[in-house]
Amino acid sequence: MKLVVQKYGGTSVKDAERVMNVARRITDTYKAGNNVVVAVSAQGDTTDELIEKAKEINPDASKREMDMLLSTGEQISISLLAMAIEKLGYPVISLTGWQAGFRTDTKYTNARIKTIDTERLQAELDRRRIVIVAGFQGLNKYDDITTLGRGGSDTSAVALAAALHADVCEIYTDVDGVYTADPRICKSAYKLEEISYDEMLELASLGANVLHNRSVEMAKKYNVKLSVRSSLNNNEGTYVKEVSQVEKMLVRGVTRDNDVARISLCGVEDTPGKAFQVFGMVAKAGISVDLIIQSIGDGKTKDISFTVAEGDLDATLALLEENKGIINAREIKWSNEVSKVSIVGAGMVNNTGVASGMFEALSNAHVNINMIATSEIKVSVLVARKDAERAVNAIHDKFLSK
């Protein structure tokens, strides 16, 4: 008998009809002869509504009490989902995070899973019950409820799959799987049958928004085979797993990220440690810097350009203004009319032609490149936002056309 772990997000269980739909999906899997463990998120906007209630009373509430409050969201959805499965006539039990054995560290609102005590879970599976587990939550060493922060329910599902040695962990979402590019901006984009953990990690952080990085990292660590699928249809999804090194495809996907802004410090003093000084200051303020390029100095001055998330632009500019005496740049330029376009693929590590092919495609499409950054399995370029869609299509045609 196989063990299948499934995860359903908040939109998949947002109302009674969706809950019944998910219940049927679960019982279909059970009927096919599998044991089934399900991790569920809070329904639709429940979490936001609870946060609103808290803010009305105390905008600076302790994180410990926030977790006590927010964890009710998943407790509501597990009980409702269990009731729906009862209605379909199958044996089922819902378990809160602590009942399912999730033990975390003490970092409220953003806790890390330390262990899962599977005794109760295993006992329920031995009774051939479908087990519905509250995602996103656990218990710390003080016996207090914690929540796992962003992407927490995905992480709960992967942790369950790892602890129970499940055959597969199916992540149900509102997209069909992982695509070679965003189908909304690239008509020739198609769904990938499979992808490696590392590729998925790059795609996730580049704005593909399918799986949270934490869950992919955990899946990689414990070698959990993931399947990303839609809860609204029966299409085969995309498998995320350890893919063998011999790749037929150099490139897996093209992504566009509009949440980016560029800042250029022109004519700063060309001395060692200048970059360290600037980026140390920015990091201290809690702002993440992504792409960085530095012009080759002439011994006197050089230019340093970098990108930040668009939402951090104002704070970054204010910080630079405050410290302009230290930075001593001739001019500070910026733009939020830019996008980051990236190609990802484990195959490119052994193939030097990928970056140049990408540049050629962009050149043919008359897309000007602002900045370039490369890693073993990705190449990112910064382009004008108006050109980004054209850039994605040009690159997709070059590397991924069928």
Added chain:
Amino acid sequence: MKLVVQKYGGTSVKDAERVMNVARRITDTYKAGNNVVVAVSAQGDTTDELIEKAKEINPDASKREMDMLLSTGEQISISLLAMAIEKLGYPVISLTGWQAGFRTDTKYTNARIKTIDTERLQAELDRRRIVIVAGFQGLNKYDDITTLGRGGSDTSAVALAAALHADVCEIYTDVDGVYTADPRICKSAYKLEEISYDEMLELASLGANVLHNRSVEMAKKYNVKLSVRSSLNNNEGTYVKEVSQVEKMLVRGVTRDNDVARISLCGVEDTPGKAFQVFGMVAKAGISVDLIIQSIGDGKTKDISFTVAEGDLDATLALLEENKGIINAREIKWSNEVSKVSIVGAGMVNNTGVASGMFEALSNAHVNINMIATSEIKVSVLVARKDAERAVNAIHDKFLSK
């Protein structure tokens, strides 16, 4: 240092403003140098809304899953109340039923408290924290969440007071305390300073609707001093405690209960065991019978009259109709245009004049008496519903006028 246990019902915490109001009340008690433990119900209509959500999915959901669902209501209110107290700058922690050590039997939706493991509670009090406990809930031997049924939060508060040997258990409600009669129908009614457990039990079951009987029974068993007060003002409430036998007042209060219907079986066979036959049948159907009178038979036939809750009238009549062959009555009469009026007082056990004084008062007020029942500390009469208010005032004037 004194230990005060307080209980706030759903209407007392129904919105952010009320929650802040309750928080100030709690911190006032704490500031006065007391340790404070608080039991809270779910906010306003939360429980009803959760039941509605469940019904939409599965009207026959298991009780175990209902408890999983409903227990979130109190978990929401404890965290919000704790946040409100944090805002006022006092040390506080919220605890679910299981965190507070409530262990119950396995009867979901109507569980009984078996023990309270006070280790965590005591540790929090030792840190001089205000402790906010989710009322109405506990954990059974399977580590599953249970709820305590009607009046559950009152019972939680009394159980906390008993387990922690509190100096007093203050039950905050929307009335000022326990009155000699319902002030809405009796202008001369006034608030009692104190009342015995037994008197309170009779008053509660007679429709005074202040405290649930389960909580009063537990308070009596563990000798917990109760104070019934309003959460909306600072008036002294009513103490419920072991009152010494020497009573200056014969009668404590007069109550009216409209939730009653009378059924008369006229001309049934006058044989031993007839009453047993009838009431056995009714009890088997889960219907509670209250007052019973039986006419003195003439050796051939007799009349049996009894009262049931008004909501049970139709079911009772249907049951009697089904079994009319067995009952074999000449005629079955019924009325729901009746009320039960009762006087309660521990003093009347040693004073035979109370019942006759009551009948005299009713006679003077031209109120006809349908049925009479007496116990050691109460006398109840059934009267026409239109006469009930007049009856309450006449009796109050006779025994309780100041």
